[in-house]
Amino acid sequence: DAGITQSPRYKITETGRQVTLMCHQTWSHSYMFWYRQDLGHGLRLIYYSAAADITDKGEVPDGYVVSRSKTENFPLTLESATRSQTSVYFCASSESRAQGGYEQYFGPGTRLTVT
Amino acid sequence: DQQVKQNSPSLSVQEGRISILNCDYTNSMFDYFLWYKKYPAEGPTFLISISSIKDKNEDGRFTVFLNKSAKHLSLHIVPSQPGDSAVYFCAARLKAAGNKLTFGGGTRVLVKP
Numbered sequence: 001d002a003g004i005t006q007s008p009r010y011k012i013t014e015t016g017r018q019v020t021l022m023c024h025q026t027w028s029h030s031y032m033f034w035y036r037q038d039l040g041h042g043l044r045l046i047y048y049s050a051a052a053d054i055t056d057k058g059e060v061p062d063g064y065v066v067s068r069s070k071t072e073n074f075p076l077t078l079e080s081a082t083r084s085q086t087s088v089y090f091c092a093s094s095e096s097r098a099q100g101g102y103e104q105y106f107g108p109g110t111r112l113t114v115t
Numbered sequence: 116d117q118q119v120k121q122n123s124p125s126l127s128v129q130e131g132r133i134s135i136l137n138c139d140y141t142n143s144m145f146d147y148f149l150w151y152k153k154y155p156a157e158g159p160t161f162l163i164s165i166s167s168i169k170d171k172n173e174d175g176r177f178t179v180f181l182n183k184s185a186k187h188l189s190l191h192i193v194p195s196q197p198g199d200s201a202v203y204f205c206a207a208r209l210k211a212a213g214n215k216l217t218f219g220g221g222t223r224v225l226v227k228p
Contacts, residue, residue: 004158031214042121042204042220043159050213058215090158094214102147102208104216106158 003027006091006107013081014115021076021110023091030096032074033104034058034066036087043090049074050096081114088112118142119207121219129227134192136222138205141186145207149216150179150190153202162203163190195226 004025013019023032034046035058045058047066055066063085065077074093078085088111092104120139128134136150146167151159165172165179165188172179178191192199202223206216 033215035218040220043206043218045215045217048215092158096214102214102216103149103161103164104214105161106151108158109156 004091004093004105004107006089006110008110009108010111012113012115015081015083017081019078019081019112021078021089021091021112023074023076023107025072025074025091025093025105027093027095027105028071029093029105030071031094031104032068033092033094034064034074034076035090035092036060036085037090037109038087046076046089078112081112083114086112086114117220118145119205119217119219121203121205121222123222124220125223125225127225127227128195130197131194134190134195134199134224134226136190136192136203136205136224138188138190138219139186140188140207142207142209143183143186144210145217146210147208148179148181148188149206149208150177151204151206151218152199153204153221159204192224195224197226197228200224200226 007022033048035043049055049068091107094104149164150162153159181188202221204221205219
């Protein structure tokens with residue numbers, strides 16, 4: 001019962017490099033989300049996906065790219081990393097239900113440092 | 116413009132006493148509210164939720180109250196335990212926005228033995 005996993009857990013990269021953060025869930029949840037957590041801002045939504053091949057922007061999408069070719073995977077790519085993208089990144093998933101039960105289940109996070 | 120706000124960044128409480136965490140929102144179209152707990156170096160974990168058609172939901176030591184007219188919700192933890200020391204986030208779901216949630220900035224709770 002792996003649930004939702006993220007890799008790597010820690011990453012240091014240089015400004016301008018491309019980096020991909022991986023997210024994998026074993027529940028077959030329809031929805032998947034990417035958040036970043038920064039001091040004073042709580043959790044801010046970057047991108048989300050309602051199903052495979054369906055993605056949409058969140059609150060802070062600039063500089064990020066996502067894809068979802070399979071239900072269980074939702075990678076997040078920083079095309080050209082900037083120092084302002086230093087953050088802790090969380091992936092989450094949730095089921096699609098007709099009513100209620102909108103809980104999201106989070107991965108352990110990836111701490112990304114851009115130097 | 117933050118639609119979900121937690122105005123108290125931190126809270127300190129004695130073990131055994133009540134912890135009260137507050138959350139305010141601005142959008143009356145939010146129809147579902149949740150509280151999450153987060154320990155350092157871990158992802159947030161779901162704690163308790165409430166639908167906008169209710170004003171109270173209880174689960175063990177945790178109770179969430181919703182005051183729709185004031186656009187305010189609160190989380191009560193009774194009695195507080197040292198293991199409750201964590202950051203707590205409130206979140207809200209916008210009707211017709213699928214499963215997308217809007218989170219508050221978080222409140223750090225310290226329970227002193």
